[in-house]
Amino acid sequence: MTKKNSITAEGSTPxxxxxxxxxxxxxxxLSSYLFGKGDKGIYNINEMPPDNEFYLPAKExxxxxxIDWEKMSHGESNRIMxxxxxxxxxxxxxxxxxxxxxxEVKLKITK
Numbered sequence: 001m002t003k004k005n006s007i008t009a010e011g012s013t014p015x016x017x018x019x020x021x022x023x024x025x026x027x028x029x030l031s032s033y034l035f036g037k038g039d040k041g042i043y044n045i046n047e048m049p050p051d052n053e054f055y056l057p058a059k060e061x062x063x064x065x066x067i068d069w070e071k072m073s074h075g076e077s078n079r080i081m082x083x084x085x086x087x088x089x090x091x092x093x094x095x096x097x098x099x100x101x102x103x104e105v106k107l108k109i110t111k
Contacts, residue, residue: 016095023092030054030088034081044077045084046070058084 033054035041042048045058046069061083062069067076 020092020095023088023095027085027088027092030084034085044072044074045080046072046077054084057087061087 033042033052045062048055048058058080059069061080062072062076065076065079065083067080072080
């Protein structure tokens with residue numbers, strides 16, 4: 001399967017379009033990672049490998065919420081996951097003129 005992403009926006013700068021696409025793909029990637037199935041999903045946020053792009057932001061959120069990274073409960077893990085999703089969504093929503101941006105995703109499934 002291949003994906004082709006494109007964005008269009010009236011009155012929006014190319015930089016805004018690219019920033020929106022980057023933050024949108026970041027949000028989708030995080031959602032996919034957190035809610036993945038089988039071996040690709042994680043149960044608690046502290047199971048995330050240190051080389052994952054969301055590891056440091058997750059640890060920073062844990063520190064700000066005064067949650068022990070090693071000893072957190074599943075409920076605390078869920079709070080951190082939701083805060084991560086919120087941060088990526090807010091980043092996407094703050095792109096200037098985002099109401100005029102249309103994201104088109106085309107999927108091509110090959111066997």
